[in-house]
Amino acid sequence: MTPLDFVISLSLISVAAGALGSLVGLGGGVLIVPVLVRFYDIDIRLAIGASIVSVIATSSGAAAAYVRDEMINLRAGMFLEIATVTGAVTGGYLTTLLPARFLYILFGVVLAYSALATYRHRHAAALLSHSDDRLANYFNLHGHYRDDAEHRDYDYKVKNTWIGLAMMYVAGMVSALLGIGSGALKVPAMDLAMHLPMKVSTATSNFMIGVTAAASAGMYFARGQIDPLIAAPVAIGVLAGSMLGARYLGRATNKLIRMIFVVVLLVIALEMLQRGLR
Amino acid sequence: MSNEPVDPAIAAADAAMQDKVRQVEIAISLVLRIGVIVSVLVILAGLVMMFLHDPRYAALDGGISFHALVGGHAEFPHSLTQLSRALAAGEGRGVVVLGVLLLILTPVLRVAVSVLSFVYEKDPPMVLVTLFVLLVLIASFFLA
Numbered sequence: 001m002t003p004l005d006f007v008i009s010l011s012l013i014s015v016a017a018g019a020l021g022s023l024v025g026l027g028g029g030v031l032i033v034p035v036l037v038r039f040y041d042i043d044i045r046l047a048i049g050a051s052i053v054s055v056i057a058t059s060s061g062a063a064a065a066y067v068r069d070e071m072i073n074l075r076a077g078m079f080l081e082i083a084t085v086t087g088a089v090t091g092g093y094l095t096t097l098l099p100a101r102f103l104y105i106l107f108g109v110v111l112a113y114s115a116l117a118t119y120r121h122r123h124a125a126a127l128l129s130h131s132d133d134r135l136a137n138y139f140n141l142h143g144h145y146r147d148d149a150e151h152r153d154y155d156y157k158v159k160n161t162w163i164g165l166a167m168m169y170v171a172g173m174v175s176a177l178l179g180i181g182s183g184a185l186k187v188p189a190m191d192l193a194m195h196l197p198m199k200v201s202t203a204t205s206n207f208m209i210g211v212t213a214a215a216s217a218g219m220y221f222a223r224g225q226i227d228p229l230i231a232a233p234v235a236i237g238v239l240a241g242s243m244l245g246a247r248y249l250g251r252a253t254n255k256l257i258r259m260i261f262v263v264v265l266l267v268i269a270l271e272m273l274q275r276g277l278r
Numbered sequence: 279m280s281n282e283p284v285d286p287a288i289a290a291a292d293a294a295m296q297d298k299v300r301q302v303e304i305a306i307s308l309v310l311r312i313g314v315i316v317s318v319l320v321i322l323a324g325l326v327m328m329f330l331h332d333p334r335y336a337a338l339d340g341g342i343s344f345h346a347l348v349g350g351h352a353e354f355p356h357s358l359t360q361l362s363r364a365l366a367a368g369e370g371r372g373v374v375v376l377g378v379l380l381l382i383l384t385p386v387l388r389v390a391v392s393v394l395s396f397v398y399e400k401d402p403p404m405v406l407v408t409l410f411v412l413l414v415l416i417a418s419f420f421l422a
Contacts, residue, residue, distance in 0.1 A: 006344035007325065040344075053378055057314075060384045064310035067303050074303065078392060079407050085414040089421065139403055210385035211411065217382045218419040224356035228374035229344070232325045235381055239318055 003229065006040070010230070011237035017054065018241025022062035023249055024261045025205030027055025027181030027213065028238055030268045042230065048179035049225030052213050054238045055181035059210025061242035062203075069250055071203035073143040073196060076158060081211050083165045084186075087172020088215035095177055103177055104276030108269045114188040115265035121192060122258050128195050131157035136194075145200050148250035156197060164194045176216035181209030184265055191258075198254040202261070206242075302395035309391045313384030317377045324373030331370055386415050 001009075013035055014028070021028030029051030036047035066072045136142065136158040144155045167189035175182040183205040190201035220226055249257070355361040355375050364372025389412045396404040 001344055003344045004329070053381065056381055056385060060310045060314045060381070060388075063388075064307050064314065067307040067310070070303070074306070074392075075404065078389075078404065078411065081389075081411045082407060085411050085418070089414060089418050092418070092421070139407070211389060211415065214382055214385045215415055215418045219421075221356055221379070221382070224354070226356065226375070226378060228324065228354050228371040228378065229328070231378045232321050232374045235321055235378060236318055236325075239314055 001040075007229070007233045010036075010040070011233035014054065014234045014237025015241035015244070018058050018061065018238035018243075019245035020241075020260075020264065021054075021058040021183075021238070022206055022242040022245030023202065023252070023257065024183070024264050025187045025202030025209075026058075026183035026264065027051070027209045028058045028241075029054045029180040030184070030271070032234060032238075033179075034271055036230065045223075045225050046227045046230055049220045049227060050230045050234045051179045052217050052220050053226060053231045054234050055213040056210045056217065057235045057238040058242040059181065059206055059208075059213070061239040062246040063207040063210065065243065065246035066203040066206060066249070069146075071145060071200060071250060072207045073141070073145075073158075073200055073204050074207070075139065076141040076143065076190070076194070076196065077204040077207045079139055079141055079161075080164060080168045080186075080189075081208055083168035084172035084175070084208060084212040085215045087169040087174075088176040088212050089172075091173035091176030092216055092219050094173065098177070100177075101276045103174075104272045106276075107174055107178065108272035108276060111184050111265050111269035111272065114184065114192075115262045115269060117192055118188060118258055118265070119262045122255060122262075127154055127156035127197060128159060129155070129157060131159045133159040133161050135161040143196070143200065145197060146250075147197075147199070147254075149253045154197065156195070156200075158194050158196060160193045160195070164189045167193060172212055172215070175209075175212045176219070179216070179220065181205075181213050183209050184268060187261060198258050198261075199249060199252070202257060203249060298399050302392075302399060305391055305395055306388055309388050310384060313380065313387060317381035317384065320377030320380060321374050322377075324370045324375075324377055327368075327370030327373055329370070386412070389415060 017028035017031040020031065032054045033047045033051050036042040036050060037044055131137065141158045141161065142156065146153050167185060171182040171185035174185060186205040186208060187201050190196040190204060191198050354371050355364045361372055361375055365376065389408060393405060393408045393412055396408055
């Protein structure tokens, strides 16, 4: 395969990864890494560096559209970023202490569990109209969104902010350790624990993963894991894909997004378990 | 809530607040959009330079395998000093790395704009929240 074939084929695959990632609130890194390692036979370290670039590209590309369309709960997203960035910095130090195999297995099990939990809640769509959560009330993290699938506006309240913060801290650590955006943990934290609507959860996760990934991107850059010939097609393809995906989210139903999310989670869980058990 | 009589003054204040929030959202969306467009253009330019610099890159067949370029021994800048040297030498890969760094800085810039936005909205708790995130982000770059 010549460099030109490589750049063109990888950017086309990245369009698909960006589109799917922007819909379900993941960075697309979990899709890019296996493709780079299996199909292109690229060193895992460089694949992870490309993954971080992919996460930031998905996030910035999709979030620009989601903020404009008022899909994101900006206040909740920014508040929860406190936990994700601190988690990411702690995770950067832990990389040397924890064996990667252990992390892959742990992450695989957690993902399989959250796929199951999301599947069991697939019909739950009732939004909260009242919240006793003092943290959420003090910072006014409650929100409002317009559902283009149902042509209705919704107001919703947020609860369990402490649980959300704890999950986001773990998500930030995992993100730095495995070089992914860890939207797979962020979406359940908002959808299942904090009762944000599913589409708002994936859009807000998208908004947040860029900042989480940026907190460990400096580390990956300094270690020489960001190879320009891999990063360039990934960044361009993923950006194009995430802008395409972002056009579609508003019109999709919450239930459909949940089902796509469950399938993607299961695939990633299997991927992670396989990597850990090999 | 809606069946209670609404004081017009409060309603007007609410509408003004909504307007401010909307302006903040538009500012954030604009920052993300500009960051994305600029970094894509720089990355594309760098990619084109890489291919023009070495005809073997662009050959459709009989050229070299991409593995020679992305393997373990491939050289590319991974510190700011190396980057500025590569840029000074007019290397395409240096330009690509610059574009990728701009992409990485886009979320950081977005957080910085959020801090200013909440100052403008007069929302001290959220100013502290976003300022904390910004400081941790900046610290992470120095720790790396």
